[in-house]
Amino acid sequence: MVALNLPTFAYKTKQVEGKPYIFDLLRRKYVRLSPEEWVRQHIIHLLLTHYAYPKALIRAEGGVVLNQTQKRTDVLVFDRQGQPFLLVECKAPHIALTQTVFDQIGRYNHVHRAPYVVVSNGLVHYCCCVDHDTAGVTFMDDFPAFT
Template sequence: MESLNLPVFAYNTKQIDGKPYIFDVLRKKYVLITPEEWVRQHVVHLLLNQYGYPKALIRTEGGLTLNQLRKRTDILVYDRAGKPFLLVECKAPHVAVTQSVFDQIARYNHVHQAPYLVITNGLTHFCCCVDHQLQTVDFLDDLPKFQ
C-alpha cells in the first residue's frame, strides 16, 4: 500500500480469495484493504496510540440518516458521556481534499453535532473546532488529545 503522511503502526494482513485484508482492531475482524481503508486504519491507530482515545469510544463505518438517505461516517469518536466528540472523514490518497469534502463532513456533522472535525486523505490533513452555537469554525494545528 501507499506510504502516507501518518505514523506507521503494526498491522496484520492476510489474503482472502486473492484479495488483501487488514485486521481492524475496533471491528475485531479482517476488512478488505482499499485505499480509503488504508487511511482509516492509520487514523484509528493514530487516535489510539498518539492521542489516547479508548477503543470503546471509537466507531468506524457507523450509519446515519441524512435527508432520508442512509450514509456512513468513517470514524466517530464519543466523549465519556457518550456524545459525539470527533468526526473523521477519510478519503483515498488520490482523492483531493476539496470544498466538496468539507461540505460532506459538514452535512454529516449536522446530524452528529461533534465539536471537532478531521478530514484526511492520508497525505493532507485538516482539523477544526466547530462552535455550533456561534456557528464558527476554527482550524487547529493538531488533533485534540483525549481527556
C-alpha cells in the same frame, strides 16, 4: 499501499480470494483493504496510540441517516458521556481534499454535532473546531486532546 503522512503501525493483512484484507481492531475482523481503508486504519491507530483515545469510545463505519438516506461515517469518537466528540472523514490518498469533502463532513456533522472534525487523505489532514451556535469553524494545528 502508499506511504502516508501518519505514523506507521504493526498491521495484519491477509488475502481472501486474491483480495487484500486488513485487521480492524475496532470491528475485530478483517475488512477489505482499499486505499480509503488504509487511511482509516492509520487514523484509528493514531488516535489510539499517539493521542490515547479510548478504544471503546471509537466507532468505525457507523451509520447516519441524512435526508432519509443511510450514509456511513468513517470514524466517530464519543466523549465519556457518550456524546459525539470527533468526527473523521477519510479519503484515499489520491483524492484531493476539496470543498466537496468539507461539505460532506459538514452534512454528517449536522446530524452528530461533534465539536471537532478531521478530514484526511492520509497525506494532508485538516483538524477543525466547530462552534455549532455560530456555525464557525476554526482550523487547528493538531488533533484535539481527548479529555
